[in-house]
Amino acid sequence: xxxxxxxxxxxxxxxxxxxxxxxDLGTVILSQIDIHKLYGGVVPEIASRSHVESITIVLxxxxxxxxxxxxxxxxxxxxxxxxxIGSLLVGLLAAKxxxxxxxxxxxPVHHIAGHIYAxxxxxxxxxxxxxxxxxxGHTELVYMESDYSFKKIGxxxxxxxxxxxxxxxxxxxxxxxxxxxxxxxxxxxxxTYKLPLPLNDSSYDFSFSGIKSAVINLNHNELQKGNxxxxxxxxxxxQNKVVEILTKKTMKALKEYNVKNLIVAGGVAxxxxxxxxxxxxxxxxxxxxxxxxxxxxxxxAAMIGAxxxxxxxKGIVSDINLNAKxxxxxxxxx
Amino acid sequence: xxxxxxxxxSNSLIISTIINNKIDYFFIDKNNNDTSxxxxxxxxxxxxxxxxxxxxxxxNGPGSFTGIRVGVTIAKTIGFCLNIPIIELSELExxxxxxxxxxxxxxxxxxxxxxxxxxxxxxDLNCYLEDQHILLxxxxxxxxxxxxxxxxxxxxxxxIKKHEFDEPINPHNLNPNYLKRTEAEEKLDDKRN
Numbered sequence: 001x002x003x004x005x006x007x008x009x010x011x012x013x014x015x016x017x018x019x020x021x022x023x024d025l026g027t028v029i030l031s032q033i034d035i036h037k038l039y040g041g042v043v044p045e046i047a048s049r050s051h052v053e054s055i056t057i058v059l060x061x062x063x064x065x066x067x068x069x070x071x072x073x074x075x076x077x078x079x080x081x082x083x084x085i086g087s088l089l090v091g092l093l094a095a096k097x098x099x100x101x102x103x104x105x106x107x108p109v110h111h112i113a114g115h116i117y118a119x120x121x122x123x124x125x126x127x128x129x130x131x132x133x134x135x136x137g138h139t140e141l142v143y144m145e146s147d148y149s150f151k152k153i154g155x156x157x158x159x160x161x162x163x164x165x166x167x168x169x170x171x172x173x174x175x176x177x178x179x180x181x182x183x184x185x186x187x188x189x190x191x192t193y194k195l196p197l198p199l200n201d202s203s204y205d206f207s208f209s210g211i212k213s214a215v216i217n218l219n220h221n222e223l224q225k226g227n228x229x230x231x232x233x234x235x236x237x238x239q240n241k242v243v244e245i246l247t248k249k250t251m252k253a254l255k256e257y258n259v260k261n262l263i264v265a266g267g268v269a270x271x272x273x274x275x276x277x278x279x280x281x282x283x284x285x286x287x288x289x290x291x292x293x294x295x296x297x298x299x300x301a302a303m304i305g306a307x308x309x310x311x312x313x314k315g316i317v318s319d320i321n322l323n324a325k326x327x328x329x330x331x332x333x334x
Numbered sequence: 335x336x337x338x339x340x341x342x343x344s345n346s347l348i349i350s351t352i353i354n355n356k357i358d359y360f361f362i363d364k365n366n367n368d369t370s371x372x373x374x375x376x377x378x379x380x381x382x383x384x385x386x387x388x389x390x391x392x393x394n395g396p397g398s399f400t401g402i403r404v405g406v407t408i409a410k411t412i413g414f415c416l417n418i419p420i421i422e423l424s425e426l427e428x429x430x431x432x433x434x435x436x437x438x439x440x441x442x443x444x445x446x447x448x449x450x451x452x453x454x455x456x457x458d459l460n461c462y463l464e465d466q467h468i469l470l471x472x473x474x475x476x477x478x479x480x481x482x483x484x485x486x487x488x489x490x491x492x493x494i495k496k497h498e499f500d501e502p503i504n505p506h507n508l509n510p511n512y513l514k515r516t517e518a519e520e521k522l523d524d525k526r527n
Contacts, residue, residue, distance in 0.1 A: 038522060039518050039522065043516065043518040045399060045516040045517075045518070046516050046518060046519070048399070048400070048403060049399075049403075049510070049512075049516070051403075052403045052406055052407055052410075052509065052510060053509055055407060055410060055411070056410045056411060056413075056414040056505050056506050057506050059411070059414065060414065060506075070415060085400075086399070086400050086403070089370050089400060089403065089404065089407075090403055090407050092370070093370065093373075093374075093403075093404055093407040093408055093411075094407055094410075094411050096374045097374065097407070097408050097411040097412060098411060098415070100374055100377070100378055100384070101384055101411075101412060101415055101416065102415075320374040320375055320378060321371045321372070321374070321375055322371065323368070323370055323371035324370065
């Protein structure tokens with residue numbers, strides 16, 4: 001089964017053609033990051049405007065890349081949420097129009113389900129598994145017993161981890177997006193600044209607003225005292241705490257659910273600190289760890305095409321009235 | 335010749351088909367606030383077989399930013415996939431098709447904070463004041479005009495006839511005509527100046 005997938009939930013216009021949920025026949029990702037850099041973050045209205053300008057260009061490119069016609073496609077999968085509503089709508093309307101023109105099934109895919117299934121493009125998922133989804137908009141721990149069954153066991157109560165990285169980067173005067181830069185700086189620094197371990201409790205939830213405020217206050221106080229901040233050291237101290245809590249709660253979930261498979265997904269899965277910490281712990285505890293390549297970590301339509309295949313196997317299809325949702329829970333009825 | 339007309343720019347969702355200069359199907363929902371979920375259903379009803387369409391007329395603004403994108407995305411996608419010519423139309427000119435006793439029609443759409451989108455057209459839809467985003471108080475009115483801000487008596491055939499043989503636009507180049515930059519862009523410019 002061949003699926004044409006569309007993803008436009010934030011600032012990437014992406015389309016992909018995926019065979020049987022595992023094989024990427026062609027993916028196009030048009031990132032708007034250079035536009036949003038000027039503003040220090042994603043501007044929703046500018047993102048929506050860019051999506052509509054490029055939507056058919058991306059469609060033409062992906063068909064060329066896969067050397068296919070839309071007639072050869074069996075179904076259309078699309079991210080219906082969560083995300084920026086104006087951005088989601090462009091991809092959604094394109095998907096609905098294609099479904100209407102060619103009379104193909106329309107498969108609604110939850111963005112987080114997509115991130116999880118990005119791993120399926122590398123290696124077939126093995127169940128049961130725990131998925132740690134970490135990105136600019138999401139921080140979630142999900143338990144999966146089988147294909148396309150999701151049980152969210154924890155999530156952030158406030159900022160997403162990637163969002164927190166971007167905000168800390170702003171304090172340190174690092175241009176947007178800050179995550180990758182902090183990761184690099186952290187490697188050069190030492191863990192010398194005392195920061196709290198965020199939401200260190202027995203739940204699977206996360207909270208990153210506290211550590212963000214702690215960094216802001218620390219920076220402010222040091223500047224007041226006339227001290228200069230050692231940026232590399234602060235980056236290292238911050239990253240260590242974030243990595244520690246993510247690792248701690250993820251390993252706890254694996255143990256309590258008696259699960260031997262861990263997958264990490266989302267843009268922050270590219271973070272070297274998180275990767276190496278989880279690798280170490282997984283080795284120690286005999287856990288199979290899968291992390292997708294960078295290309296599939298950040299937002300892309302390939303992951304939507306992979307997830308869409310398993311959604312379709314479960315009978316998840318939508319009629320032409322499908323609407324976008326800015327907020328929606330994984331596994332809820334659409 | 336069979337044409338599909340799409341206007342999703344305002345709360346009045348309008349979908350129509352025109353066959354040989356006669357309206358064959360006309361849908362208007364004046365209090366629509368759910369265009370994105372409804373619109374395809376209406377198009378499906380209006381045009382069960384999209385292959386029979388010779389031309390698409392799409393209103394690409396001004397109006398609700400999100401609304402404009404809905405219609406433009408649909409038109410672009412159909413136009414690209416099936417190679418159907420697309421003609422873009424102005425929402426203000428559409429309003430100005432309303433039949434009145436005056437020489438000019440002043441089409442106005444609320445743009446908030448004292449601003450409007452305005453365009454002034456004569457009876458033959460010749461433009462007197464080009465479509466623009468302007469303070470309501472700054473509009474210079476011609477002599478003998480009527481203000482039009484409702485879709486109650488628009489004349490769809492009039493605007494189609496006027497633009498029927500316009501040069502079609504490449505679907506990749508069809509874009510919304512917002513007439514207004516985003517606030518973020520305006521602020522960035524202010525900062526730079």
